[in-house]
Each structure stands twice: as C-alpha cells, then as structure tokens.
Amino acid sequence: xxxxxxxxxxxxxxxHALFERHHAEVYAYLRRMVGDGALAEDLAQxxxxxxxxxxxxxxxxxxxxxxLYRVATNLxxxxxxxxxxxxxLPWHAGAERQAAQPGPAEALGxxxxxxxxxxxxxxxxxxxxxxxxxxxxxxxxxxxALALSEGAVKMRLHRARRLFRQAYEREDAP
Amino acid sequence: xxxARCEELLAxxxxxxxxxxxxxxxxxxxxxxxxxxxxxxxxxxxxxxxLPAPQPGPTLRERYYAATAGxxxxxxxxxxxxxxxxxxxxxxxxxAVAGVLLVxxxxxxxxxxxxxWPGVVASGAPATPRPVAPTTPGPTVADILANxxxxxxxxxxxxxxxxxxxxxxxxxxxxxxxxxxxxxxxWASALTDEPFQxxxxxxxxxxxxxxxxxxxWLVAVTPEMALPGVRTDPQLPYHARLRGHLGDPAFAxxxxxxxxxxxxxxxxxxxxxxxAAPGYSLPEGYGTWPRHHDTALGYSVPYPPDWRVERQDAxxxxxxxxxxxxxxxxxRVHEGETRYDPYDPATVPPLLQGDGWGVFxxxxxxxxxxxxxxxxxGYRVDRREPSGERSVAVLFGAHGRTYELALRYPGGFESPxxxxxxxxxxxxxxxxxxxxxxxxxxxxxxxxxxxxxxxxEQALARLAEAERQPLELLSAxxxxxxxxxxxxxxxxxxxxxxxxxxxLTARGQFEGQERTVLYFLxxxxxxxxxxxxxxxxxxxxxxxxxxxxxxxxxALSMExxxxxxxxxxxxxxxxxxxxxxxxxxxxxxxxPFVVCVGGEAVYRGAFWAGYSSQxxxxxxxxxxxxxxxxxxxxxxxxxxxxxxxxxxRADPRILQALERAGKL
Numbered sequence: 001x002x003x004x005x006x007x008x009x010x011x012x013x014x015x016h017a018l019f020e021r022h023h024a025e026v027y028a029y030l031r032r033m034v035g036d037g038a039l040a041e042d043l044a045q046x047x048x049x050x051x052x053x054x055x056x057x058x059x060x061x062x063x064x065x066x067x068l069y070r071v072a073t074n075l076x077x078x079x080x081x082x083x084x085x086x087x088x089l090p091w092h093a094g095a096e097r098q099a100a101q102p103g104p105a106e107a108l109g110x111x112x113x114x115x116x117x118x119x120x121x122x123x124x125x126x127x128x129x130x131x132x133x134x135x136x137x138x139x140x141x142x143x144x145a146l147a148l149s150e151g152a153v154k155m156r157l158h159r160a161r162r163l164f165r166q167a168y169e170r171e172d173a174p
Numbered sequence: 175x176x177x178a179r180c181e182e183l184l185a186x187x188x189x190x191x192x193x194x195x196x197x198x199x200x201x202x203x204x205x206x207x208x209x210x211x212x213x214x215x216x217x218x219x220x221x222x223x224x225l226p227a228p229q230p231g232p233t234l235r236e237r238y239y240a241a242t243a244g245x246x247x248x249x250x251x252x253x254x255x256x257x258x259x260x261x262x263x264x265x266x267x268x269x270a271v272a273g274v275l276l277v278x279x280x281x282x283x284x285x286x287x288x289x290x291w292p293g294v295v296a297s298g299a300p301a302t303p304r305p306v307a308p309t310t311p312g313p314t315v316a317d318i319l320a321n322x323x324x325x326x327x328x329x330x331x332x333x334x335x336x337x338x339x340x341x342x343x344x345x346x347x348x349x350x351x352x353x354x355x356x357x358x359x360x361w362a363s364a365l366t367d368e369p370f371q372x373x374x375x376x377x378x379x380x381x382x383x384x385x386x387x388x389x390x391w392l393v394a395v396t397p398e399m400a401l402p403g404v405r406t407d408p409q410l411p412y413h414a415r416l417r418g419h420l421g422d423p424a425f426a427x428x429x430x431x432x433x434x435x436x437x438x439x440x441x442x443x444x445x446x447x448x449x450a451a452p453g454y455s456l457p458e459g460y461g462t463w464p465r466h467h468d469t470a471l472g473y474s475v476p477y478p479p480d481w482r483v484e485r486q487d488a489x490x491x492x493x494x495x496x497x498x499x500x501x502x503x504x505x506r507v508h509e510g511e512t513r514y515d516p517y518d519p520a521t522v523p524p525l526l527q528g529d530g531w532g533v534f535x536x537x538x539x540x541x542x543x544x545x546x547x548x549x550x551x552g553y554r555v556d557r558r559e560p561s562g563e564r565s566v567a568v569l570f571g572a573h574g575r576t577y578e579l580a581l582r583y584p585g586g587f588e589s590p591x592x593x594x595x596x597x598x599x600x601x602x603x604x605x606x607x608x609x610x611x612x613x614x615x616x617x618x619x620x621x622x623x624x625x626x627x628x629x630x631e632q633a634l635a636r637l638a639e640a641e642r643q644p645l646e647l648l649s650a651x652x653x654x655x656x657x658x659x660x661x662x663x664x665x666x667x668x669x670x671x672x673x674x675x676x677x678l679t680a681r682g683q684f685e686g687q688e689r690t691v692l693y694f695l696x697x698x699x700x701x702x703x704x705x706x707x708x709x710x711x712x713x714x715x716x717x718x719x720x721x722x723x724x725x726x727x728x729a730l731s732m733e734x735x736x737x738x739x740x741x742x743x744x745x746x747x748x749x750x751x752x753x754x755x756x757x758x759x760x761x762x763x764x765x766p767f768v769v770c771v772g773g774e775a776v777y778r779g780a781f782w783a784g785y786s787s788q789x790x791x792x793x794x795x796x797x798x799x800x801x802x803x804x805x806x807x808x809x810x811x812x813x814x815x816x817x818x819x820x821x822x823r824a825d826p827r828i829l830q831a832l833e834r835a836g837k838l
Contacts, residue, residue: 012242014704017667019238027230041234045241052242062707114221132186133222139189158185161215168218 015052018064023048025135026072032130033076033123043079047072069135069145073127080123113168120167125160128153177201180208184215192836231379232532232554240530312415314367316390322432325421330441333365335394335410336372355400357428358393361385363408365392365416365435371589375454376566377554377598378538386586387562392420392435400424400436408437413445456540457592457599466491469607471507473577476603478596493600498593503600504580511571514553515617517669525569525576528557534568539598547602548609562586568601572610579604619655621759623673627652627697633676636700637693645680648690649721651765652676653758658694660754661727665694665704672696672703679708679720679727690725714772716831718795722778724770729781730755738837743807743823747800755800762786767795769807771831777822782811791818 026047031040050071051064061067118126131142132153139157143150180201183194190198202208312332323329361382364370367390374381385391396408400422410416422436457478466483467474468491477483477493484492484502492502512525522531534554537543552570559565559582567580581597583590628636630650638645658675659666674697681690694703708727718730734751738744747755764780779793790811799805810817832838 013667013669014665014706015242016239016669017665017704019235020667023234023238024227024230027234028227031228032225037228037231040228041230041237044230044234045237048238049241052238064706112225114225118222129222133219134225136223139186154182154186158182161185161218164218165214 011055015055018051019048022068026068029130030072030076034079043075046075063144066141066144070147073146077123117164117168121160121163125156128156129160132157181211184211233379235532236530315392316367322420326419328417328419328438330415330417332415334369334413336364336370337362337407353402354427355424358395360393360430363394365394368587370587374591374594376594384585392433393430394437395434396437411443411446412448414443415441417441457595460599472607474605475600477600501583503597506578508576512569512576513571526553526555528555531555536602539602544602548605572606619671622654627674628700633695633700640702643682645682648679648681648723649726650678652697657758660757665706668694668704673698692727714831717770719768719770722766722768724768724773724775729767732835735837738832740829740838744804746804752800752803755797758797762788764790771827776825776828789816791816
C-alpha cells in the first residue's frame, strides 16, 4: 500500500483481494475448528497476514484458497494442541477454575447435536470433514489444504464419519 | 469390491472416479448396510453444509488492513472479547506463531511455583469471598505521582487493577528479535485509585477504553516481564494493597516509564475479582421505548423514555440522555448514498473516513435481531476526537440518502457503558419506512471503453519490462473490466476500474522455475493489475484454452463441463461457466482456442460470436449461445457450409479423457 514497500501494488492487492474473498469463510472454518470466536479471529488475522507477507510468491500459488486453508489449519491445530496442554496445567491457580473446565463440546460453543458431534472429533479428523462437507472442497483440494495425500484424506474422512455418527447418535439420544 | 473398501470409498462419494463410482454403486445396490452408510453420509453432508456460518466481527478487517498498512508494520488493534483463558492463550498462540516460543515456554514449561512471587495469586490462595475494606488507608496513586519515591525504592499503594477484566489484552505478539523487556500496555494493566473499565462494549464488538492523559494511574509489571521478549499479563487481584517500586531499569525505554510499577508483593487483597458487571444486553424496558418518526426523511428510531428529542435542522435530530447531556446521539440524513467500492480501496467516501471502519449489520449486537428488525447493513466508523474523546457512527444507505447515527463519548474513568448500550439499542432499532433495495453492485465497467489502448505487443513489452525478463506470450485478449474479473481466479478483485484489460498468458522464469502466469494489465497504461499462476493441465485432462498453446489461459476446464454429448459435441456447463462464457464477447474476427488433453493440443478453433458477419472455415464455439447452460462445438461459421477439412472433434484422446472423467 505504501510506495516504499518493496513490492508492487498489484501484489499487495492480490493479498487484499484474497482477504476480501476468503476471510469470512476462513474465519467460519477456524471458528468451527477452535470454537472460540476471538481466538478464531486472531488465527484468521494471522492467516491473512502470512498471505500478505508472502504476497510476492502468492501470485504464483496455484490454488491460493487451499494455501490459505493449509495455513489456517496449521494455526488451528497448534492452537488446539496448546489449549489441550494448558487445560491440564492449573496455571491460573484456581482449583475451582479447573473444576469448571468445559468439555470439548461446550468449549467449542456447540449448540446443536451436529455441532456437538463435530466438536467431539479430534481436530485432525474435524479439519478434513469441515473442508469436505462444509467448505465443499474436493478430496484433491482437501489434500492440498492439509498437505496430505488423497488416500490419507479419504482415510481420515472415513474415520471422521464413523466417529461423527457415533457421537451424533449419543448426542441425539434422549 | 469388498465391504470395507466400499465403506472407505463412500466417505468421499462425491469425488469418486467414474470407475470407482460404478463399482461402489454396484456394491451398494446389493448391500443394505452400505446403502445405509451412503444415506447417512449424504444426510451428514447435508446437515454440515447447512450449519450457520459464524461471521467475523468488523474488527477483523480493521486489524488486517491496519497490520498491512505499513511496509512491515504489524500494528495490533483491540479486538473482541476473550475469556480469561482464551485471552492468555490467544497471545501465547500469536507469540508462538510469530516464531517466539518464549511466552508459551514461560507459562507452560516453568513449574507454577516459579511463576509466583511472594503473596501473588499463584500461591493458590482462594479468592476472597467478599470485599475487605482497607484497614488504614494507604497512599493513593495520586499521592505517589505527586511525590514520586526514588527509583527502586519500595513503597505500598492501594489500587484497583484493570487487567482482571477478561476482555483486556496486554499487547501485541512480541517481535521475534526482542532484546529488551516488552513494554506493558497501560490500559490493560492500569493501577488506579478508582476502578477503570478497560473494555467498553459497543455495537457488535468492544472497544478499549483510554486512560486520561496526566490522570492518576500506574502501569503494573511483574518480575518475569523484565525478561526480553516475554509478554504476559500480571495476575493481580482486582483491588489490593501492593508493594513495589518505580523506575525499574528494565522498562526505562518504555513510554510512560515514570508510571511503570514493578510489583514485588501483594500485601493485602481487598477484592480478588471485580464485582459482576451487568451483561451487555438489550436495556430493560426496551419494548416500551417511544419512537421518533421522521416521515419526510422516511425513518424511525426508538429512544429511552427519559431522553429528549431535539431537532437541530431539517436533516438533523439529537437524542439527549439526562445523565449524559453533553453526549447526544446525532441522527443526520445526508443526500446521496455512501457506498464503499471494494475494487477501489484507495478511495474511501468522506463519511467513512476515520481511524477505522468496517461493515455493520443489524441483528448481531445483542445476539439476535430485535423484533421487526429490517436487518439493515451498512458501515461503522470509529474516530478519535482531538479532545481525547471517541466517536462512533453507523451509516445506512438507502433511497438516495445516507442515514448517519453518531455518538461522541468520553473515555477514561467515566464509564459511559450505559450510554453505549443505549446507543447500540437505538442503532439496532433504527428502521426505514420503506425497506432498502438490494445493495448496488460496484461500478464495474461492463464494456470495453473507447481507448486508445496499447497494442498487444506494446502490452507485452511493458509487462516484460515490469518483470525484468523476456516473456513468451501464450495467449492475449483485450476485454472489458467485468469480463476480466469474471475470468480471473484470485485476481478477480484487482483494484481499479480500467477502461480495458489486456489478459495475457505468458511464460517466464520465476523463483528459478519456468512458470505460466496469467496477467491482467490496464490496457490504457500497461500497468500490471494482477497476476496469477495458470494451472498446468493435469495428466490426460480435457481443457479448452485461449490462444494456440496448451499451456495458455483456460477458457473451459473439466470442472466447467457437466456433461459432453459425443454425438453432437454439445457440452452442458455449470451455471457459473455458462454465465462466464455468455458474457464473453470475442471480436468479430474471432478469438483462437485450442482443445487440449493434458499438455497436448488436439485441435484448434475459434470463439466466434453470433453477431459476427465474417465467416470462418474452422471449428467454432459461439459463446453467445452459452446462456442456456449449453454450448456446442460446431464446424464452420455461420453454417457448416463454410467448414473446410476433416472433422477433428471425435478424436479418441478427447473422448477417452471425457470418459475417464465421467462426463460423456
């Protein structure tokens, strides 16, 4: 945007265009991945700042959308790992806080049986199912977004679906 | 096919190759269990696809553009609420992301005891059940600032701490190369004589409050924060007597260094947690609020019963609260609608100019739209006033007017939260007498301007100059802005409204590799608008490309073709592809294309529009016929009589490729 930046306006614009085009869906995806709206916003911002930082190469990224989802997924998985670790550490020093630790479904702000079943999946399985079913990606795109082989994506989808069904039936039971 | 394999394939049923699909279908027909799995998976996809998409708040856009506004600036704006855990986590994650694991390590790897310092909460002391009054009043912050003790000299002070507010943030992620202690954020770690509300709720987000310049406040830091690159939030009680010192050398480089108070000990806790604040919700009695109705300007707005309505002029009305007489809500109607053109980020309409703006939509502030809400969408603008106060305005555009609902509000120790909540309720309840029409589309130029435009070779020369290398041209077309946007991938939102766009596919060396890039150039000036890499053709994949090179710009890909009739060479296209093609206007002398399988050109032809009066002896596609979702590859234009040569369309390589993709 500024004249002294060592990049062309068009490259910055490409990054901005990516932001305008995809930030809402990337945010929605991150929100479903991590549950927390504010954390999802942080991660979404980080995703697009990285896109901006690599703008010179971005013009030649074959599938920028998949690239964005790859960055977003990695950030989300890291955040969730960290959260799991934190959840076990009583670093807020309140036994009462620990007792009140929400379960995964509550932590993800789940409101329906579908959302609760989604929240019950391990994040590594939640990501491919969200990308395939909610974001409408093809197996090849999911593979690109998660840096996995197509075979691995199919396998994860298969496992995700099985766990999802089990969790859904539990949630749905009276 | 065995049962287990079938179940695996069913997990990605939508994406199966034709041969796999056939095998799966055969198995499913004979296996009730797999049939049930298929139905369950389809139901699952349906349920997942219709989950409501959570929407980001307007701050995401503000923060992104603020962070990318400078050459390397990563300015951090306040952001919406986080719970206390998420708060620290957010920063820890951000820090880790920035390549600095210090914060995470400081918190997670270090045993808890080391985090503690004498008397501070980490000792596991239970929260004080009810506030305890200071036994003998200690010195106040005002006293300390009036007569500052010597640097490093310990003293005690009774204070309120703003950092217990779970929405407060303690600063941006640290830079990866920090060699000094990071400076604390004053508003999030303020120690004050009276409670200071660090975050204010406003519209559908929150806003950081500002400390009054020269006011009675100190900024808390704790010993671990003196380490270079460590960002953490001091864990202090809400109201307590603290012992500590000013003038710690680790923070001498910080702004407000004279106010930075290094906490040595929590001497006595008066209140561990702040009193429960009323939630941010629709004010009580909202249902009985009267409405101010302006029939001339076509709007109505609710206001609290004890507020006064004052007309300032024909276009302006003030709503004044008895408790905040100096801060009325101003409703002003301007001529002309305010619209932001997303393709022209450099030009922000005057009413949107401020310290930050974003989109605003009714219905999100209090969790659900109010009864009768029109779900109006517009913009929100935030400004800092020279007086140190802030202002916020929401703008709705409709019927040739802009309706502005503005509020100036104080910061500092005055807590204007009730005023902000009432303003939010007024904005949420604002209604137009006649609902607005659909949002107008940005002023994209639909047809090619009059020029003059660069010639193809001039455009290529400009591009080669910009890229500092010779480029091999694979295809070129001069199109209107709208057509260029329709055809582009990530480049579809390039900035500006050029009179014409040269769409060039060129090959060159990028990052040590030979790549094909699709460029968009302003056809008048030759300025590069955007570039994106062209997807190289997949092995054995059918595509129709512009120009005569199989590496050129894709006109129709396999994904655009729903079905292909081998007898008539008619293609059923996706709605998106047919709309794109129908809007495409090739010159009357046609535009060449090449039908490819993989990287191999099978035969060539030309897009030839039905409005052309010139005839053509080759294979043609008339894009103007694509509107019905189908397009035919025909021989000769205007009729088959014009065609010369062999019919190349039924080449086995093409038919096999289409067969493999299940399109035949």
